[in-house]
Amino acid sequence: MPELPEVEVIHQFLAKKIIGQTISGLKILTPKSFIGNPKLIEGQKIIKLSRLGKQLSVVLKNNLVLLFHLKMTGQIIYSGTVLGHPLSSARSARLIFTLSNGRKLLFNDQRKFGWARVFTPAELIKFQKNLGLDVLDPLFTPKYFHSQLQSSSRPVKTVLLDQSKFAGIGNIYANDSLFLSKIHPESPANKISRVKALKLYHSLLAIMRQSILAGGSTAKDHGYLKPDGSSGSNQFYFRVYERKREPCLQCQTPIKYIKLGGRGTFFCPKCQKIVR
Numbered sequence: 001m002p003e004l005p006e007v008e009v010i011h012q013f014l015a016k017k018i019i020g021q022t023i024s025g026l027k028i029l030t031p032k033s034f035i036g037n038p039k040l041i042e043g044q045k046i047i048k049l050s051r052l053g054k055q056l057s058v059v060l061k062n063n064l065v066l067l068f069h070l071k072m073t074g075q076i077i078y079s080g081t082v083l084g085h086p087l088s089s090a091r092s093a094r095l096i097f098t099l100s101n102g103r104k105l106l107f108n109d110q111r112k113f114g115w116a117r118v119f120t121p122a123e124l125i126k127f128q129k130n131l132g133l134d135v136l137d138p139l140f141t142p143k144y145f146h147s148q149l150q151s152s153s154r155p156v157k158t159v160l161l162d163q164s165k166f167a168g169i170g171n172i173y174a175n176d177s178l179f180l181s182k183i184h185p186e187s188p189a190n191k192i193s194r195v196k197a198l199k200l201y202h203s204l205l206a207i208m209r210q211s212i213l214a215g216g217s218t219a220k221d222h223g224y225l226k227p228d229g230s231s232g233s234n235q236f237y238f239r240v241y242e243r244k245r246e247p248c249l250q251c252q253t254p255i256k257y258i259k260l261g262g263r264g265t266f267f268c269p270k271c272q273k274i275v276r
Helices: 004-017 121-127 142-150 156-160 171-181 194-213
Strands: 022-028 044-052 055-060 065-069 074-079 093-099 104-109 115-119 256-260 263-267
Touching (some): 004 074, 065 121, 142 156, 156 171, 171 263
Antiparallel strands (some): 022 093, 044 055, 055 065, 065 115, 074 104
């Protein structure tokens, strides 16, 4: 579930805590959750953190990069002691990194789809080459956004979730930004006018920045938590996401729920019109 805002919250939190620390040890509880040779990262100082879309990079002194991809239920928890943290049970803890300051960095993942992987800089560039621009990248302009929409006749919500076009947009923010823009999620992307695309562009940026300030969205499954183990609060500001049959915030019409491209999709049938 973690999308761009949630990973950015993790990025900002950890940047204040672990840069300058050394990874003194790594305990792998679930082998599939770690890809690479753990000896290449043990004893290495953390010099930088960065994010692209939903992926978090930890740059080490030996120039290798430890990349985290949280997928659906991954969590990165910064903890004093493993046993003292409520999320450290064997059921969800997959990796435990020990830092030189005595703290633990836990990678928890209930569904085991997420992972941490060791890359050289060249390998990382190759791995991420098919990602589109990060939504918070200065190069992510209205012109770029509209051109990507124009390149596909698929439903606009499906295109928004296409990471090869827009890195970081997930289901929550696609649903809510389309509502704010009054665009039906099934509208063909290439039928969205420049004016409508501009509205959608600003809606996306606005709700993502709002979510970052709110600490991200902790949905009903609690799949996402901040690194200190607390919940985000952006879920209290959802416009249509997870509001099936609840009244629209604008017109009181019940929010409708459908499956689109295999993803749960929420919209107001009155406020959001299909673009032809």
